[in-house]
Amino acid sequence: MNPEFLHKLAELVPQVEGFIYPNEIEIHWSILIVLYPYLTGLVAGAFILASLVKVFTVKEVQPVYRLSLLTALAFLLIAPLPLLLHLGNPLRSYEIFLTPNLSSAMAMFGFVYAWYLMVVLLLEIWFDYRKDLITWANESKFPMNFVYRILSLFSKDLTDEAIAFDKKAIRVITIIGIPSAFLLHGYVGFIFGSVKANPWWSSVLIPVVFLFSAIVSGIAMVLLLYMIITPLRGKPLDMPCLDRIASFLFYAVIVDFTLEGLDFIHRLYESEESIKILSKLVMNKLFVSLVIIQVLLGMLVPLFSMAAAKAFRFNEELRKLSYFVAAILIQLGIFATRWNIVVGGQLFSKSFLGLTAYKMEVMGLEGLLVGIAVLIMPFCVLAVLLKLMSPWKTAEEHAAGG
């Protein structure tokens, strides 16, 4: 046997408990695959928040409408990156769009991603920004005026009819966009939920659980960004807007918690042959990340914090603090959810007789540093987008105008 391989195997063997199959000793879907559903979830959630303004005419949320759209775009642009890094051969990534395969669930990514990016998100942003892009193109100097002109596709029509058409188009796109956002993240859940051989993943509830945790994380992320960026710009926070987002977040967390609870009870009641190894997995390997971080810190504490803000009528400062803490904990909790699903599903043997462990590299393509870099990247893209296409101007005009 290859001595290098033997040496590597000798390092891995002590982390095995019980009996596992040889190909299960090393975890193949690493931190990068944890990041993928996390980032995609933020896209879907941020878009759902934006759609509240246009479809359900929740006026209070208007100040974060454009921020939500740009957040969704920034995260969507980076979402495939962890997959590309994991697969290698990033130069071949476009092939998923050019050679679609209808019988492969993973290859459906090409359709889902192209539809959501090209037909939903970019179109909605373009229609929403068209008027501003034309104005900015006229007001700015070279080279920015040229950039804005290209972004507006050299459109010049600022007549009332054209603007009215934009508004109508945005509404239609948002109505199409909500099921599309559900499709996008439901699809990611489907990829896991349809793996028959893995009892930790295989559940029809997984796509729905993914979807609601996505909504929770997206709303929390926009809330967090709004609460960080606004003071940095030296502006006051819009409290009615914050309260409204927080109350949507509160209800979304309740639904998400209920669904996850239902999934858990369903598994317990069914008690299939995998139940023993799964309970061992939860009580040993995933105790901290599932029970402590995901459920306690990521759901119950934020729920109580937001419920207390409502019930005891906290003053503004205390409400801000409670929302901020809740949003951060929710991010942590949802990241732990992704971790528990992706890594947890690979920690137990399909023989149900043993467990292995996941030790993350620090350096290396699948390591911690790359993970952190991928996690920071959407914020850099968002910073560029915010600089290029300021979401604040019209929002403040809107507030000033009534």
Add this chain to the structure above:
Amino acid sequence: MKKLPEQVKRLAAVFVIFLSSVLLIRAYAVPAALKDTDIHRRTAVERETARRPVYAGYTACRDCHDDVFTSRKKGYHRNLSCETCHGPGQKHADDPEATKPIVPRERSFCPVCHTYDPSRPTGFPQVNPSTHNPLKPCITCHNPHNPEPPEAPHECSACHGEIAGMKGLSSHALLDCTVCHTTPEGHKLTPRAVMPSKPEDREFCGRCHRKGAEEKDAPKVDLATHGEKYLCWQCHYPHLPEGMK
């Protein structure tokens, strides 16, 4: 008909350019093999079938080595192909003098299948290589083409290592297996065809455990009331009675 708004025309132009470039690239730049959506790409099947086979198959071996073939056919290794142990033999079949097949004589080879492993089926011959005649090559005692053991195992633990290990830690440690199981001699040679006996009723355990039994150290119960209609081993695992089911 109402005129299309200006911005829709521009968007439509962008979409048309984008879609047509995707279609053009797909038509002219993507190799045909990549567009194949069968489970196995045609080119992959062609590539694999074009390879020269390295295995000759057992019939090729039989043509020259019919004596070995006949003896193997009667033994426990009858379901193994010759090339499982001797490696790919096509080259040897083509030119028997030029290339010789592998002959694994070293001690490390047989334990690949015969090391004790709890996941292997009961009755499959398994040994602990560090205690089973250490340093002796397996083939000094076993003929690999008909690997009947030179003598039948003396101890049940030779095959039932896990049970023996568990029983050794229990309060039944000092009882021989034959106290509860009657084992015909044939079980040692054809373990699945001839099975040992197992206790069938509560009275069997009662021989030591009923009230008033002679055995002093065994815990006593009233057979008439204890456990009602259940058999003893539905609650107590006889090889480790301390661990209740």
